[in-house]
Amino acid sequence: MPLTDDEMAAAALGLSGPLEPWLALNTEGDYDDPAVAALLAPFPPTAFMQRTSSLTERRDFASHGAVMVRALAEALPKPLNALESILDFGVGAGRLARMFRGYPGRYAGVDIDAELVAWVADHLKFVDVHHIGVREKFPFEAGSFEAAISISVFTHMERRDHVFYLRELQRVIRPGGYALLTVHGESALALAEGNPEVRDMLAMTDAELAEVRAAFTTGDGFRFVPQGAHLVQRGYRYGQTFANEAFVRRFYGRYFDVVRIVPGAIHGFQDIVVLQRPAVVKRSLAGRLFWWR
Numbered sequence: 001m002p003l004t005d006d007e008m009a010a011a012a013l014g015l016s017g018p019l020e021p022w023l024a025l026n027t028e029g030d031y032d033d034p035a036v037a038a039l040l041a042p043f044p045p046t047a048f049m050q051r052t053s054s055l056t057e058r059r060d061f062a063s064h065g066a067v068m069v070r071a072l073a074e075a076l077p078k079p080l081n082a083l084e085s086i087l088d089f090g091v092g093a094g095r096l097a098r099m100f101r102g103y104p105g106r107y108a109g110v111d112i113d114a115e116l117v118a119w120v121a122d123h124l125k126f127v128d129v130h131h132i133g134v135r136e137k138f139p140f141e142a143g144s145f146e147a148a149i150s151i152s153v154f155t156h157m158e159r160r161d162h163v164f165y166l167r168e169l170q171r172v173i174r175p176g177g178y179a180l181l182t183v184h185g186e187s188a189l190a191l192a193e194g195n196p197e198v199r200d201m202l203a204m205t206d207a208e209l210a211e212v213r214a215a216f217t218t219g220d221g222f223r224f225v226p227q228g229a230h231l232v233q234r235g236y237r238y239g240q241t242f243a244n245e246a247f248v249r250r251f252y253g254r255y256f257d258v259v260r261i262v263p264g265a266i267h268g269f270q271d272i273v274v275l276q277r278p279a280v281v282k283r284s285l286a287g288r289l290f291w292w293r
């Protein structure tokens, strides 16, 4: 159904206005209508959409972005557009970033894929985007951001990279700020176990899923399944990563307060983990980090 004039006017504000008209414009708007097209953020080339999301249709790319924004807004303890600054870790081809058109704060992004970074820099002018190397510190001072968001990134990293990037996020998020990350938890595993299409989308075998199930029931709740991918490079392993709620609370809880975990928050598949950086950090004699308020 076409948007009313009032909805169009509200949608024109992008993320600085009310959420629903902006999300409706992206998911239901008539993209052939020049008035609608003028309000939408640019779409990346098909190859870039596919590389980062397996999606090939603009409307699907936008709908996924809208689902993510709604889920993030529901999970965050404060309004999304009231955040002063956001770091998009693994910004990719901007599936989430493009939904932040109109966002009044600072929106920065980092990615290891130079082609995607170049596209974002050229087309999403409101994004302060940077290319980074594998396990390279983010090019920002400590405490630069009120929040970081990372969609479908920790879902592919091995354990030692969880440690590196949780520490790095802890550094660049200011005290009291938030990190919103997605993980493959119980919802994703159950969907993959019950649905061959989902299993195939993950490019996993039944035996690999069984190993994940074993890690969830009798192991420590974490399993990384390495896979060949364009991102695999020297020293960087990439694959499918599963982390259940107990693991997230225990392991991520070393770096942040775990505010909440929303199971299946994105399409009933990925969980959203909401982390908060406590006000003060203390380094113990053993060199481990302990937090207190």
Ligand SMILES: C[S@@+](CC[C@H](N)C(=O)[O-])C[C@H]1O[C@@H](n2cnc3c(N)ncnc32)[C@H](O)[C@@H]1O
Binding pocket: 051, 052, 053, 089, 090, 091, 092, 093, 094, 095, 096, 110, 111, 112, 113, 116, 132, 133, 134, 135, 150, 151, 152, 153, 231
């Ligand atoms: C599955 S894509 C998701 C992209 C985007 N967040 C989205 O939801 O559309 C994962 C992205 O993370 C990036 N990435 C993976 N490992 C990274 C790392 N160590 N540092 C920065 N970016 C990374 C990839 O290049 C890719 O663009």
